[in-house]
Amino acid sequence: MAERIVVDARGSFCPGPLMELIARLKFAAVGEEIEVLSTDKGSAADIPEWLRKVGHELLDTREEAGVWHIALRKSK
Amino acid sequence: MKILIVGGGMGGTILGNNLARRLAPEMRAGKVQLKMLSASDKHMYQPGLLYLALGRMTPDELYRDQVSLLEPGIDFEVDPVVSFELDHNQVKTKSGKTHGYDILVIATGSRPVPEMIPGLAENAETFYTEETALKMFKRLQAFQGGRVVIAVGVPHKCPMAPLEITFMLHDYFKDRGIRDKVELHYTYPVGRVHSLENVAKWAAPEFDRLGITYETLFNMKEVDGANKVVKTEEGSEAKYDLLITIPAHKGMEVIESNKLGAGGFIPTDKTKLTMEGRTNVYVIGDTTNIPISKAGSTVHYQVETLGENLAAIVKLGSPVREHDGKVFCFIECGKDRATYATFNYTVPPDPKPPTRAVHWFKMAYNKLYWTSARGLL
Known part of the structure; x- marks a missing residue:
């Protein structure tokens, strides 16, 4: 299985974690998994909401030591 | 020591001038060679395009000859790189030349x-x-x-x-x-x-x-x-x-064709500014995959860190500081008012209400940019 792509958006105020994810998704293949690392607590809500709207699969959301890990699969 | 800068945009130009001043004695003594390769003999002030679209600047105001912006001592050539051979510390150019380096800086930018x-x-x-x-x-x-x-x-x-x-x-x-x-x-x-x-x-x-x-x-x-x-x-x-x-933007085609990073953006350490997996290859500006604004001021502040560090490598044997991710962005809020946002990797911005004074400072910066590119401001 291919290695999960990590989008390390810790400390990113601009463009921010969701924008970094949108940018990276463009260069990922359907079926690939991506894990976003974010220190912005808003990402834990924003990213899943956007994934639902667009139709990518949310795999997992967890927080460890102030860092949110949001894993997803590109579905289309 | 051979330092090779690939890219003559804002980042490459400021860095070249910064290093030429810091390393002037070493360059005079023949201990350091500073070379810059670019795809163009012209340098464009890209933020001016916004004003051009609204009839508030003209095309001739956007350009200077690249050579006119560079410190003496920088060996500048218009000959774009087509192949990065990082395992052999060399690049190949469109004209067929091979250039070796001890330190490589990639500053090729991005494209719409x-x-x-x-x-x-x-x-x-x-x-x-x-x-x-x-x-x-x-x-x-x-x-x-x-x-x-x-x-x-x-x-x-x-x-x-x-x-x-x-x-x-x-x-x-x-x-x-x-x-x-x-x-x-x-x-x-x-x-x-x-x-x-x-x-x-x-x-x-x-x-x-x-x-x-x-x-x-x-x-x-x-x-x-x-x-x-x-x-x-x-x-x-x-x-x-x-x-x-x-x-949307991508990095330059040469970055993609050399498989240096997805979308043409090179994986880069955000505090050291080194390419991931390399100790003598640095990446700045839009070319990096660092989660930071793709903006002139981003690379301006990166160059302040990198210029100091590369000079320290020559003079002291190692870099002296980490980059803090500083960015300063003007925000035009109409034809005669502006504000700004300044932030880094740890401190978010807190923009103030727009004023005429900040707008006029931005108007002044549109001219002062050439001083900035020369590494003076």
Whole structure:
């Protein structure tokens, strides 16, 4: 299985974690998994909401030591 | 020691001048050679394109000869790199030459790619090249009213551009006496009107006050030019009479063709500015994949760190500091008011209300840029 792509958006105020994810998704293949690392607590809500709207699969959301890990699969 | 800078844009130019001053004694003594390879003999002030599209700057104001900006001692050649052979510490150029290095700095920048969205390039106006900015200027002059939609691709250069063009269009149409015939509709890819939370908190009420409508979570999927509709990944649609886009960007083709990074953006350590997995290859500006604004000021501050560190490697044997991610962005809020946002990796921005003074400082910077490129400001 291919290695999960990590989008390390810790400390990113601009463009921010969701924008970094949108940018990276463009260069990922359907079926690939991506894990976003974010220190912005808003990402834990924003990213899943956007994934639902667009139709990518949310795999997992967890927080460890102030860092949110949001894993997803590109579905289309 | 051979230091090779690939790219003669803002980052490469400021770095070259910074190093030429710091290492002048070593260069005179023949201990350091500083070489720059670029694809062009011209240097463009890219932020001027925004003003060009609105008829407030002219093309000749955007350019200088690259050689005129460089310190003596920098060995400058117009000969773009076509092949990076990092395992052999060398690059090959279009003319067929091979250049070796001890330290390589990659500063090739990014390019707009509206063609990534079907129908966008053919149906939208934009201002990210001289040609498209002039075309947009003429289109705006001919526009007599209707629905103007601003649509934003990801990632894009200059994160303030979507707000700036929207506020400036408001004043542009107002000055022409047709603002009441124009509906301005702003869209943005994430769930607020700007990625910076404090900027979004300030901009949304400004839009309300000026009668500019907006919608968020708007990522273009395709443009139907026949029916004048933008369709989004989220399933929404926006009708337009005039579509203006801040297009998505990619890194340069040579970065992609050499497989240095997805989308042409090279994986880079955000504090050391080294390419991941390399100790003698540095990456700056739009070329990196660092989650930071693709903007001139980003690379300006990166160069301050890198210039000091590369000089320290020559003089002391190791770098002396880590980069803090500082960014300073002006935000034009119309034709005669502006504010700014400054932040780094740990401290968010806190923009102040716009003033005429900051606008005039920005106008002055449009001229002072050439001093900045020379590494003096």
